[in-house]
Amino acid sequence: MDLLLHFYQTVKWQDLLDIALNSYILFRLYVLFRGTSAFRVLVGVAVFWMFNKVALSLGLVVTSWVIQGITLVAAVIIVVIFRNEIRSVLQAKNLKSLFWGFPRSVEVAPAEVVADALFELAHNRTGALLILPGKEDLSESVHSGLPWKGVLSKEMIMTVFWRDSPVHDGAAVVRGLQVDEVGVILPLSHRDDLPSFYGTRHRAALGLAERTDALVLVVSEERGTVSAARNSQMHEVKSKQELLEIIEKHAGATTAWGRTKRDKLEYGLAAVLSVFLIIGVWSTFTRGVDTVISMDIPVEYTNRPADMEILDTSVNAVRLEITGSGALLRRIQPEQVSVKLDLSKGVPGPNTFTISPASVSLPPGILLKDVKPPVAEVTLDRTVKTDLPVQVDWVGKIQEPYVIAQVKIDPPAVQVSGSARILSNISAVYTEKISVDQISRSGTLSAKLVVSPASLKLAQDRVTIEYIVKERTP
Amino acid sequence: MNQKKYRFSLALLCISVLLGGKALAQEAPSVSPASGAEKPALVQASMCASLKEGSPFNPGAVFPVNQGKVLCFSSFDPVPRKTFIFHSWFHRDVLITRQKLTLNTPRWSTYSTIQLRESDKGPWRVEITDQDAQLLGVLRFSITD
Numbered sequence: 001m002d003l004l005l006h007f008y009q010t011v012k013w014q015d016l017l018d019i020a021l022n023s024y025i026l027f028r029l030y031v032l033f034r035g036t037s038a039f040r041v042l043v044g045v046a047v048f049w050m051f052n053k054v055a056l057s058l059g060l061v062v063t064s065w066v067i068q069g070i071t072l073v074a075a076v077i078i079v080v081i082f083r084n085e086i087r088s089v090l091q092a093k094n095l096k097s098l099f100w101g102f103p104r105s106v107e108v109a110p111a112e113v114v115a116d117a118l119f120e121l122a123h124n125r126t127g128a129l130l131i132l133p134g135k136e137d138l139s140e141s142v143h144s145g146l147p148w149k150g151v152l153s154k155e156m157i158m159t160v161f162w163r164d165s166p167v168h169d170g171a172a173v174v175r176g177l178q179v180d181e182v183g184v185i186l187p188l189s190h191r192d193d194l195p196s197f198y199g200t201r202h203r204a205a206l207g208l209a210e211r212t213d214a215l216v217l218v219v220s221e222e223r224g225t226v227s228a229a230r231n232s233q234m235h236e237v238k239s240k241q242e243l244l245e246i247i248e249k250h251a252g253a254t255t256a257w258g259r260t261k262r263d264k265l266e267y268g269l270a271a272v273l274s275v276f277l278i279i280g281v282w283s284t285f286t287r288g289v290d291t292v293i294s295m296d297i298p299v300e301y302t303n304r305p306a307d308m309e310i311l312d313t314s315v316n317a318v319r320l321e322i323t324g325s326g327a328l329l330r331r332i333q334p335e336q337v338s339v340k341l342d343l344s345k346g347v348p349g350p351n352t353f354t355i356s357p358a359s360v361s362l363p364p365g366i367l368l369k370d371v372k373p374p375v376a377e378v379t380l381d382r383t384v385k386t387d388l389p390v391q392v393d394w395v396g397k398i399q400e401p402y403v404i405a406q407v408k409i410d411p412p413a414v415q416v417s418g419s420a421r422i423l424s425n426i427s428a429v430y431t432e433k434i435s436v437d438q439i440s441r442s443g444t445l446s447a448k449l450v451v452s453p454a455s456l457k458l459a460q461d462r463v464t465i466e467y468i469v470k471e472r473t474p
Numbered sequence: 475m476n477q478k479k480y481r482f483s484l485a486l487l488c489i490s491v492l493l494g495g496k497a498l499a500q501e502a503p504s505v506s507p508a509s510g511a512e513k514p515a516l517v518q519a520s521m522c523a524s525l526k527e528g529s530p531f532n533p534g535a536v537f538p539v540n541q542g543k544v545l546c547f548s549s550f551d552p553v554p555r556k557t558f559i560f561h562s563w564f565h566r567d568v569l570i571t572r573q574k575l576t577l578n579t580p581r582w583s584t585y586s587t588i589q590l591r592e593s594d595k596g597p598w599r600v601e602i603t604d605q606d607a608q609l610l611g612v613l614r615f616s617i618t619d
Contacts, residue, residue, distance in 0.1 A: 391597050394536045394616035404536040427567050430597055472532050
């Protein structure tokens with residue numbers, strides 16, 4: 001129960017975004033592959049994967065190993081066997097349809113009119129190519145169509161494909177109750193396993209059927225037969241009744257109001273299932289608490305009050321014990337972890353700050369188990385400014401018989417700012433070391449000031465030194 | 475012994491008057507004026523290698539360690555009543571020694587001294603304070619090779 005509570009308390013916005021993105025990707029895959037054979041096999045693979053997880057949790061090592069092997073082989077087989085179907089799904093879509101929207105509903109053509117017309121054309125050995133679009137957009141796959149917008153009738157179809165018609169060579173697109181476009185150029189199929197009597201018209205029909213979910217009907221000029229191409233498959237239609245059934249199956253199943261409602265329900269269910277599935281996968285990967293590691297992380301002291309200085313700290317780094325799934329912990333980098341202590345409420349003198357979980361920043365999915373040491377002692381002090389006298393730090397050996405009798409420093413004192421406690425123990429600011437080895441007469445020099453510790457700041461860092469040299473009285 | 479000290483202080487007084495109260499320390503020593511008639515007034519203070527006839531001999535701001543010792547000389551006039559002062563010797567900011575020196579009326583000169591060792595090289599200061607710890611003057615000097 002504690003673990004569950006901790007789980008919800010530690011979910012971050014990155015986790016929610018992670019789940020949302022992957023759920024959407026899964027849902028889109030469902031939308032794109034829905035109704036294809038590949039999708040059904042994919043579902044089978046997913047079931048195998050879940051069996052594998054169950055077997056693992058029950059400790060069935062060999063079963064898990066076998067299922068894992070089958071799943072892996074099945075995944076490879078899917079790619080090989082359904083390569084054309086997968087390619088047609090991914091290639092035929094424009095970019096927008098991959099990420100947004102749903103396949104459109106079929107605009108139904110009167111099946112009887114179409115069947116009558118095509119068998120009449122076949123009887124007259126007049127070639128024809130008729131497209132009944134499915135839910136997918138054809139604009140990416142076909143070219144050069146002429147708008148026709150003719151009311152659909154047997155005569156209209158026969159007129160379009162009449163031998164002397166200027167548009168009889170291309171395909172005609174039938175949408176609803178009208179011949180929408182004519183003279184449409186289709187992509188050719190590149191398959192090499194097609195019968196030799198298939199001409200360009202058949203290859204064009206199959207080419208479009210491979211790329212979209214349209215039903216493409218072909219009338220062979222040479223043989224006087226009618227063929228139907230859909231879902232990368234083409235077969236000869238023997239009778240008008242069979243053609244009626246094919247057209248109704250292509251369109252009728254998605255036209256009824258009830259079917260549309262069922263579609264919505266199905267998509268909604270798929271969306272919910274996608275979210276639950278991704279939450280399950282995400283939890284498996286990120287919320288495992290099977291591994292614990294230790295990391296030494298430097299402590300960052302932040303939000304120090306502007307008028308205070310840090311005099312001393314008891315810790316510069318802490319040891320964190322963190323837990324999570326092995327997969328996440330193996331990838332963790334030290335720069336992804338930070339420990340920040342907020343000093344904004346510090347007062348002059350010693351302060352004790354607890355290193356709470358809020359002070360520790362961890363990547364998503366990683367939990368803090370322990371911090372050593374749990375507290376940090378920080379000594380703060382107020383920043384003050386004071387004037388301190390300057391003193392020369394002479395070194396070396398002055399030549400005989402000279403003696404530096406008097407020294408005058410300009411300015412005699414400089415302003416120093418820093419911790420009040422440190423400054424209370426300092427009575428002078430010293431110059432850098434100045435050698436007296438070469439001094440034999442009075443003069444002037446410029447010297448840099450040296451202040452220690454480095455946290456102290458000087459208002460100016462150079463002074464001028466005037467010195468008077470006299471001869472020592474024997 | 476008392477007579478000797480008296481003669482010594484008289485001689486120092488004469489020197490002080492001649493020098494016009496100027497000190498010959500590293501920098502002109504910061505000498506605080508007497509705050510009241512009851513307080514002794516510091517009129518001269520300097521660092522020197524030795525005393526000669528009761529006055530600083532070869533005063534300076536830099537002394538070689540092989541000199542063996544260094545003196546802090548201070549002279550007071552007037553000294554309203556018998557009292558004492560302190561000479562506090564600091565090597566950098568560390569107090570090395572604090573010497574209590576008696577002042578007698580009506581004027582008095584006195585000194586403190588330290589023996590020099592190799593480890594004494596570096597900047598020094600001597601703070602002269604009265605019995606109430608009031609700072610009367612500071613002398614700064616260096617011990618070198």
